[in-house]
Amino acid sequence: MTPEIDEAVVRLPGMRVAYDSAPFDESALAATWHDQLESWLSQAVSEALAEPNAMVLATADAEGRPSSRTVLCKGFDERGVVFYTNYTSTKSHDLTATRYASATFPWYPLHRQVTVRGEVEKVSADETAAYWAQRPRGSQLGAWASPQSRVVDGRRALDNALRNIERRFADVEHIPAPPHWGGWRIRPDFVEFWQGREDRLHDRLRFHRTHDGWHVERLAP
Numbered sequence: 001m002t003p004e005i006d007e008a009v010v011r012l013p014g015m016r017v018a019y020d021s022a023p024f025d026e027s028a029l030a031a032t033w034h035d036q037l038e039s040w041l042s043q044a045v046s047e048a049l050a051e052p053n054a055m056v057l058a059t060a061d062a063e064g065r066p067s068s069r070t071v072l073c074k075g076f077d078e079r080g081v082v083f084y085t086n087y088t089s090t091k092s093h094d095l096t097a098t099r100y101a102s103a104t105f106p107w108y109p110l111h112r113q114v115t116v117r118g119e120v121e122k123v124s125a126d127e128t129a130a131y132w133a134q135r136p137r138g139s140q141l142g143a144w145a146s147p148q149s150r151v152v153d154g155r156r157a158l159d160n161a162l163r164n165i166e167r168r169f170a171d172v173e174h175i176p177a178p179p180h181w182g183g184w185r186i187r188p189d190f191v192e193f194w195q196g197r198e199d200r201l202h203d204r205l206r207f208h209r210t211h212d213g214w215h216v217e218r219l220a221p
Helices: 003-014 032-045 090-098 125-132 137-145 155-167
Strands: 054-060 066-072 075-077 081-086 100-107 112-122 181-195 203-212 213-218
Touching: 032 075, 032 100, 032 112, 032 181, 054 081, 054 090, 066 090, 081 090, 081 112, 081 125, 081 203, 090 100, 100 181, 125 181, 137 155
Parallel strands: none
Antiparallel strands: 054 066, 054 100, 075 081, 081 181, 100 112, 112 181, 181 203, 203 213
């Protein structure tokens, strides 16, 4: 390691941020988890955070081996949180096997995070088509070209695949969505709103869905 990296590693145990956020209690919660998520996401957008709709998606395969990656939330409502991907990707294989996922919105500058956890389902073809139509043409071509999560023989293989797809759709004004591409919806049973506080006594308020509806719980930090 370089001296600079050595110094950074040595300092790791002492690296921490002092949170001085205002209290976040039950009286401040919106009536529903999706209204509260809309409120916090709007604040993240107004604060000009980079990619405020980014969320860390955690899945596990059929043997329970976990993996995580960052995806972009492309919609949410009372049904759940939606993102789009290749249905042949590792994440989609995991979701098909277990039908369960967790996703966390990490808004570090605001000392906040929101975690959504629950069963998953594929969104309808109509929902996928409506979102696909909004994607830039380059992103549409990339979705056709990339065999997501598979091993490829170097960057040149991807560039060649893209050129082939560009030729294929050169005269097509409206590129259709690939049959192996679409959306997943996380239908939450738990949605936790986390606010950093002094001395690591953070505020953690969680919406929990049970057989008789949604309930709010406070969790110890």
